[in-house]
Amino acid sequence: MHGAGLRVSDLKPQDRPAVEAWVAGLSEQTRYFRLHGAVSSDASALVAPLFVPNPQRLVVLAWEDQPNGVVVGGAQCVLTPGPAEFAMVVTDAWQRRGVGTRLLDVLMARARLHGVRAFRGAVLASNHGMRTFCARRGFAVEPSPRDHATVTVQKEFPSAA
Numbered sequence: 001m002h003g004a005g006l007r008v009s010d011l012k013p014q015d016r017p018a019v020e021a022w023v024a025g026l027s028e029q030t031r032y033f034r035l036h037g038a039v040s041s042d043a044s045a046l047v048a049p050l051f052v053p054n055p056q057r058l059v060v061l062a063w064e065d066q067p068n069g070v071v072v073g074g075a076q077c078v079l080t081p082g083p084a085e086f087a088m089v090v091t092d093a094w095q096r097r098g099v100g101t102r103l104l105d106v107l108m109a110r111a112r113l114h115g116v117r118a119f120r121g122a123v124l125a126s127n128h129g130m131r132t133f134c135a136r137r138g139f140a141v142e143p144s145p146r147d148h149a150t151v152t153v154q155k156e157f158p159s160a161a
């Protein structure tokens with residue numbers, strides 16, 4: 001199933017309990033890849049920054065598209081001059097089912113409306129899943145200049161048709 005059975009929405013204040021439950025259920029490895037080693041088990045503290053109003057931050061969530069469906073993934077970017085910094089994470093049991101692809105498509109479309117022309121992200125060098133995901137999506141994957149532990153992924157958006 002690739003991207004089917006999903007609903008993608010912008011983060012809303014009332015999503016906080018669902019987001020906390022989602023983050024609490026992520027495996028240590030998935031948290032490690034997303035947070036680059038800062039593996040806290042305090043989901044409430046981890047998600048708190050997302051709920052501080054910040055017009056520079058865009059966050060989209062993927063939900064199971066069914067009554068009482070839970071959050072299964074999220075992606076965010078920060079609107080900085082130049083490429084917007086992005087990151088994403090998908091629930092372990094939902095990985096390799098098209099969730100990340102859907103999230104990235106929606107986040108790019110949202111970002112484009114804010115004038116963003118490129119995404120950039122820092123990915124742990126050991127995170128072969130995200131490196132392959134990005135390469136498949138046309139990102140350049142390059143060593144980070146001052147940090148052997150991470151690689152930089154970057155993609156210019158195609159021109160609008």
Ligand SMILES: CC(C)(COP(=O)(O)OP(=O)(O)OC[C@H]1O[C@@H](n2cnc3c(N)ncnc32)[C@H](O)[C@@H]1OP(=O)(O)O)[C@@H](O)C(=O)NCCC(=O)NCCS
Nearest residue numbers: 033087088089090095096097098099100101129130132133
């Ligand atoms: C990396 C991640 C975001 C990808 O999301 P996803 O929903 O699993 O990705 P998709 O199902 O949309 O995958 C699309 C393609 O990317 C590639 N890909 C994704 N995960 C992969 C993996 N673990 N190994 C190899 N290729 C992978 C595949 O080519 C895949 O297509 P296929 O399944 O038809 O072969 C997700 O696995 C994840 O959350 N990982 C842990 C957290 C993380 O690493 N976040 C990134 C830090 S910014």
